[in-house]
Amino acid sequence: MNESIERLDQKRKGALKTYVLGGLLFYGAWIFRFILRETGHLTDALDYAIAVPFAIGVIILLYSFVRVLQVRRAMEKNPEFMEALDDERVRINILLAFKFGFFAILAGLIFFAVFNFFSPIKDVNAIFIGLLLLGAFAYVLKFYILERD
Amino acid sequence: MPGDKLHNTLKVHRARLDWTQEELASRVGVTRKTINTIENCVFVPSTVLALKLARVFGVKVEDLFQLADEDSSGIMEKTD
Numbered sequence: 001m002n003e004s005i006e007r008l009d010q011k012r013k014g015a016l017k018t019y020v021l022g023g024l025l026f027y028g029a030w031i032f033r034f035i036l037r038e039t040g041h042l043t044d045a046l047d048y049a050i051a052v053p054f055a056i057g058v059i060i061l062l063y064s065f066v067r068v069l070q071v072r073r074a075m076e077k078n079p080e081f082m083e084a085l086d087d088e089r090v091r092i093n094i095l096l097a098f099k100f101g102f103f104a105i106l107a108g109l110i111f112f113a114v115f116n117f118f119s120p121i122k123d124v125n126a127i128f129i130g131l132l133l134l135g136a137f138a139y140v141l142k143f144y145i146l147e148r149d
Numbered sequence: 150m151p152g153d154k155l156h157n158t159l160k161v162h163r164a165r166l167d168w169t170q171e172e173l174a175s176r177v178g179v180t181r182k183t184i185n186t187i188e189n190c191v192f193v194p195s196t197v198l199a200l201k202l203a204r205v206f207g208v209k210v211e212d213l214f215q216l217a218d219e220d221s222s223g224i225m226e227k228t229d
Contacts, residue, residue, distance in 0.1 A: 002171040002181075009180050080178070087179040089192050149182065 005084045008074055012085065015067035016144040022064055023137040026057025030133065034126055039119050090147070097143035104138030105131050154217040159188045162206040162213065177201040 033050045036042040075081045108131045112121065121127065163173055170184045177184075177198065186192035187202075194202065203210040 002175045005175065006171060006181055009182065083178045084174065084180050087183050088195050088198060089179070089183040089186060092192075147182070 005081060008071055008081060009085060011067065012071045013144070013147055013149070015064050015071060016140060016147065018060060018067065019064035019140050020144050022057050022060030023140065024057075025053045026061055027133055027137050029054035029057060031130065034123075034130065035115075038115070038121055038123070038126075093143055093146040096146060097139045100142035101135045101139035105135040108134040155190060155193050156215045156217055157187060157190070158213055158215075159184070159202065162208065166206070173202075173205070176205045 029050050033042065033047070033054070036046060036050075071085075075085050112127050112130070115121065159173075163170070168176075169181075170188070171181045174181045174184045178201070179198065183192065183194075187194055199210050199214055203213050206213065
């Protein structure tokens with residue numbers, strides 16, 4: 001039983017690490033494309049080039065999401081797994097990660113406000129999407145940092 | 150706040166009973182990493198977890214956890 005819990009914990013950490021890598025690619029490509037597009041520097045060639053890490057990021061994110069779901073399902077099937085893998089330290093780390101995600105969204109708001117000051121943003125929906133992505137990514141990033149060995 | 154750091158003797162008691170961190174973790178219903186972070190004074194356990202740990206070791210909570218400003222015998226000096 002101890003080994004099963006430890007194995008599941010390692011699987012969760014692996015899924016989080018994969019998510020962070022995928023998120024870096026995906027969000028990095030997204031923000032890079034956003035800046036180029038809003039400043040009028042996005043060419044077709046650049047657009048296609050950015051699509052590659054963007055697509056790879058999406059695939060990695062989907063894969064890690066499935067792995068996280070698998071871990072969650074295994075935890076829900078066994079109360080002992082749930083008790084151990086959702087212990088007080090993990091719950092505190094989740095709260096800390098939420099806090100980090102919140103401040104990341106605030107930082108993102110400041111970024112978009114400053115950006116808009118120098119180069120008025122045409123696609124306002126991109127701000128909402130960008131902030132949502134940033135908050136979600138920052139949350140998982142912080143949780144991964146807190147949980148890693 | 151000064152003196153808020155918590156020292157513990159988990160490793161000593163674990164060694165006494167020849168338990169791994171994993172074994173101790175399974176006895177109190179947490180992960181090995183939680184035990185590791187407690188032993189390394191990174192994570193401060195809740196009262197409930199501290200009591201569970203004391204119970205599995207068969208000792209008092211005060212024998213397991215001490216505030217950093219307590220003396221080496223683990224007894225606070227009375228100042229009144």
